[in-house]
Amino acid sequence: MEGLERTIASNGNYMLKVEVPRQRTVDLLLRLLALALTLVSAIIIGLSKQTKVVRVVVVASLPPLYVPVPARWHYISAFVYFLVANVIACSYSTLSLVLLLITRKRAGDNMMSILHSMILVLDILMVALLFSCNGASMAIGIIGYRGNTHLRWQKICNLFERFCGQVAASIAVSVAGALMFILMVAFSGLRLRNKSRS
Numbered sequence: 001m002e003g004l005e006r007t008i009a010s011n012g013n014y015m016l017k018v019e020v021p022r023q024r025t026v027d028l029l030l031r032l033l034a035l036a037l038t039l040v041s042a043i044i045i046g047l048s049k050q051t052k053v054v055r056v057v058v059v060a061s062l063p064p065l066y067v068p069v070p071a072r073w074h075y076i077s078a079f080v081y082f083l084v085a086n087v088i089a090c091s092y093s094t095l096s097l098v099l100l101l102i103t104r105k106r107a108g109d110n111m112m113s114i115l116h117s118m119i120l121v122l123d124i125l126m127v128a129l130l131f132s133c134n135g136a137s138m139a140i141g142i143i144g145y146r147g148n149t150h151l152r153w154q155k156i157c158n159l160f161e162r163f164c165g166q167v168a169a170s171i172a173v174s175v176a177g178a179l180m181f182i183l184m185v186a187f188s189g190l191r192l193r194n195k196s197r198s
Helices: 022-048 076-108 109-146 162-196
Strands: 004-008 013-020 049-055 064-074
Touching: 022 076, 022 162, 049 162, 076 109, 076 162, 109 162
Parallel strands: none
Antiparallel strands: 004 013, 049 064
16 A cells, blocks of 8 residues: 555564655645745736826926826836745746656655755745745835835825735735745655654
């Protein structure tokens, strides 16, 4: 039976040790979810743009000027970092998913242990990368939403509502992707702990 191993107890009787095949399925499912969430987040931020016509009064005696003002994701370096980080996390999710599917039956126990350890380290790096880009983007988003009276930075989300909504949705999806990576790290750590005990 697949997923079951026979081990000999100290008294000579056979015991069945159950290796949970669900762990592998959960790991693959979490990787697939992380891939989808980071991809969707990158697409949303990549498509976020809005142009508004703003009324500008130069001199009180002259009629006001109406100037089109665009808001694009690539105007703000934190959003560029956010997009690149999500693309990196999405690419890594794809690569790790393919690696785990290819080496599922072909590699030996030693090779799988090395691969799982390497993937665990890279998963931790993806958690750090995603949370750092999410934090940077949230900081810019809060300034755009509230402004900063001390620095005399005006809020812009009252003018560019759709753009700010797209950015907020992208950050929320990216945070969900980062949570998938945290769950992967937790499951990988449990798997390595269980292997070290056996």
